[in-house]
Amino acid sequence: MTAPGPTPDRGAPPDPATGRLVVVGASLAGLRAVESARKAGFAGSITLVGAEEHLPYDRPPLSKAHLGAGSGSEPAAPHLREEAHLREELGVELLLGRPATALDTAARVVHVGGREVAYDAVVLATGSTARRLPGTDHLDGVHPLRTLDDARAVRRALEARARTVVVGAGFIGSEVASAARGRGLDVTVVEAQPTPLARAVGAELGAHVAAIHERHGTRLLTGVGVASVEGDGSGRVERVVLDDGTVRPADLVVVGIGVVPATGWLEGSGLRLDDGVVCDETLWAGAPGVWAAGDVVRWPNATMGETQRLENWTGAADQGAAAARNALDPAAAAAYATVPFFWSDWYDVRIQMIGSPVADEVLVVDGDPTAAGRWVALYRRGDRLIGALAVDAPAEIMKYRAQVMRGGSWDDALAHAAARRERAAGRAAGPAS
Known part of the structure; x- marks a missing residue:
């Protein structure tokens, strides 16, 4: 003992x-x-x-x-x-x-x-x-988005119809891109990793979530980093030079590369x-x-x-x-334990995640992530449900959070998903004639 x-x-x-x-x-x-x-x-x-x-x-x-x-x-x-x-x-x-x-x-x-x-x-x-891009502190128009003052500066630039480049295709950067597109602005999102959001939701699903940008007319460049951010003679940002030689004009650069x-x-x-x-x-x-x-x-x-x-x-x-x-x-003192939960709104889409993306298996159990519309994916670690990702399925995500909180099994999660699909199919079919 x-x-x-x-x-x-x-x-x-x-x-x-x-x-x-x-x-x-x-x-x-x-x-x-x-x-x-x-x-x-x-x-x-x-x-x-x-x-x-x-x-x-x-x-x-x-x-x-x-x-x-x-x-x-x-x-x-x-x-x-x-x-x-x-x-x-x-x-x-x-x-x-x-x-x-x-x-x-x-x-x-x-x-x-x-x-x-x-x-x-x-x-x-x-x-x-917020992390900052090295060598940009002297340039007006380059902002992180962490504080209220940051948000006010970015809003003023968007209202001025700024040509916008977002560095980082994480959730904050993606929300900024969504806001810019909602104003009808030209916006480019630059992501150094080959797959956006891989750490947050996993590589496979990260690609599906990132595709939401393209469906809404946002230019997404992946696997390419920023070589330099350059300004005009007055110290105002003018362009972003990428490490593949591409140059994107910019009046506003929002840096969303983590904290x-x-x-x-x-x-x-x-x-x-x-x-x-x-x-x-x-x-x-x-x-x-x-x-x-x-x-x-x-x-x-x-x-x-x-x-x-x-x-x-x-x-x-x-x-x-x-x-x-x-x-x-x-x-x-009591131990603090929880099932993480976050959400993000892009365009007209709500993305919700619970639990952890560190999994042995990821399975889409409802909908089609390659198309517009709702879909749900589950994450398995061992024989346990460890996480869930939902796109436009707010009624489902908290049920899976409750399952993870009580240590629910993978089999129980799949059974819940199957029952949900059967109920949805029944509603779509309507009453028997």
Whole structure:
């Protein structure tokens, strides 16, 4: 019999009346941490630190509705809560527009510029930052799409009828291309990999999803990288030169080549940093009183049997709440496990994915991915359903998520798919004459 390992020193709980909770990152995960703490009855002080000047806002609309054609007026910022609610109802001290610069886990202090913010428990929710194309910082018209300010700049360019080149055919880049085409603009998507979205949904299905671009008149160039981005004499972007010699004129270049977890400020903190803040199954970051949530966390997800770092809305919201609950009661900290879920809207198509694309087999169980219209594919690992991808089939995807959550078998998933096809066939046939 193996002896149990030592109990980790996650720290003492903050006093529920006078304790100090600091949340670093005015993000969705950070907001959910604040709300969860108050919901749990924590009456001590809460400080929310944010690098941006904006109140916590919703990111999915930035590459979706925010960029779409409308009346021409700029949409309202998609704030998740108003300032009065945060300050007066939740009793939060807001330190916005002031990024955290260091974490001293021995002194239990977060450095925010020249100020030291003491904590009894801290939740790290600094998210991630967009990768940039080297050598483009001096050019106007080259943007990532990660922040509200990024989205506003891209929207202004689209409204000016910019010739648009999107670098990266992932979900964010594809949503930008969709918005540009929705305005009737000429847009080219450049993807260095031979198959877009191979890491997100697998190589075979990535090709089928990418074909949606071509059906909507978007030029997609794969297996080719960017050699240089060049500007005119005024410092304004003018063209993108690809490594095969192709030149694409551009007034707007949107860079969607992924993100990196925002951990630079944690160098020297003693925390383990490896593609994020490495946490245990409870989202504890390895130092007393330090927890983490959202894009910045890499943790063992027992439900999926993988160590993961999630970059999606659902994960950020759920992790923020879980990290705060555990921070307030570390002796009873509960493991956080989930089935990842994300969605993306391209043109008039909704793409949804649950689970993991790391599979032994991928099988299309409904519809035809080579044609327009709905289709569903399932992912098998061993004898278990491990993931599902749905295109324009929103009613189906959450049923498969529930199956993965409870460890459902591959055979049960196939039986569910067969029953669904039979019901659909019956409805199409209509009543017997």
